Amino acid sequence: MGAIKKFMYINRTAPYGSIYSLEGLEVALIGAAFDQDVSMAFVDDGVFQLKKGQDTSKSGMKNFSLAYSALGDYDITKLYVEKESLQARGLTVEDLMPLTYEDQDDDYQEKPSIRVVDSEQLADIIAEQDVLLNY
């Protein structure tokens, strides 16, 4: 006990089609209180969770996309987005919300939270984790 563990929440599903992406966001925000080393990964249709300009008004679903911008304030600053998943869906990082955090170790400079990595890099990052939860 006492040692900080590496938690990663892996988001694989599009928002609104199932409850998983909302749950994946909730667990990250609630888990932040435990002061662990938290990161999130967005792969497959999970990359759509970060898409700019989400509009759920005609579907009757709750639009929770703005809450992703709070992640930085909860010290969740590592959002790994898989490059191949973006490419397969015709997306680039410019299509995603410009999520940022203030770096406490660097005079509170605002820095991007989204880090695009290829599947090999992501596999290495996943291999370093202690706890993985899929959404």
Place this chain on the structure above:
Amino acid sequence: MKFGIVINEGPYQHQSSDTAYHFTKAALAAGHTIVRVFYYHDGVNNGNNLATPPQDDRDIVKRWSALSKEHNLDLVVCVAAAQRRGIVDADQAKRSGKHAENLADGFRISGLGQLIETGIEADRLMVFGD
């Protein structure tokens, strides 16, 4: 070893809860510790004591209650998932004005923090179901 168990699927529709049950039982028999069983997403339905399976089938809910009693297992149902799906204990039924309570023996309702805590305390967090 200390295992944490997470169950993401309800009973009967998928095998996840059965597999989790057999894993938990086998781990205990081998002398391992179960930190907690956390019921998440549709998994909260494993704690519904109104379930009435056919007599010649296994009773998944009762089976968990019995295992909890035998080994003093902490069975925790995710509160947000439970509220959405109508799994309520006596206290919640009263507070939200529901006409019934249905949380099975040995289960308790608590928050996602219990999942994180299980991940911290366990040597291995085993997740059953999507």
